[in-house]
Amino acid sequence: MAITQTAVSYYGLNYVEHAETDFKEMLSHGCTTVILAVTEFDFDFWRPNIPKIVDKAHELGLRVLLDPWGIGKYFGGEQVSLFLQNNTENRQVSALTGEKLVNACFNTNSFRDYFQRFCLTLAQETNADGFFWDEPHYALPKSYASITGGCADDWSCRCPVCMKKFQEYYGYEMPKIMSDDVKQFRWREAMVILETTSRKLKELKPELEITCCVHATLNSYYVTEHRGYDNWDMVGACPYFDVFSTTIIAWELPEAFFEHITRRTVEIARKYGKKSERWLMGYYKQPKDFAQIDRIADLYESLGVDRIAAWTYRGGYGTVLAAPDALKLWDCIGENYKRLLKKKHKTAK
């Protein structure tokens, strides 16, 4: 077993010639793939340059995956959302207070259409190799006894559309308390937008590869997050996904947690015939001891992970989410990428 893909995310898409310089730096850091974070603003404003940026990456030898970054605040990410700016409806609603939240409801036809159009247009206009579904989630909760956040009784979405769908299926009003029916409903509906869009992308271009990256949660008897994609079997079973990926784990969490998440990620990927992917935190925070990066990279490889990725280019240098030693962190990730790829070549011989 060997790592066959080393990726880094990249945002701030504007000029092709600037992207070219950055792509060369990615190659010198051992990256095989760039995950282009395409914001709603990029799509709306910089559209003419996106296909050219994709072509430039290809010309230099990088694979390209497109990430509709933070779209509708449904995917993870810091970007602002034009959908939310242009729509006062079709938002997720808090179950307990009934207030509209600042997240699009992805169970509404309005947002499903918007998302699909965004992706299909990019697929049509660019030569990208695939798409990256980046931490899709319900706004609330991060839930019960989560080790990454506080506990919560509130949840979403109890908007008119979700309530109507629930009523039609179960024959009674959607409760305000999370129940087994609500959990099943949320899981099932959450898959619709990604399944439909992935299927349509493949109908358009069968060679497009889909990675679905969900939150790295324990999902044990005691701890779960209920973000809508925490039933990994349900995600893994989707026939239109090619890669099962689980998201970044903060460096300060115990290494046993990294191992647990990674084992389960590989297990689910293999069970459903997908490739597996694990992430390195390459922004905001860095490990106390940089050797931890080497250990985690080795751990991923030893547990049979197929692909490794890092968020983000240059350790977030110049942004509010830069790691304290952003460039050093980026270099360290680069050294690990090169080391892992060398091992791959040895294994291949």
Ligand SMILES: [Zn+2]
């Ligand atoms: Zn809803």
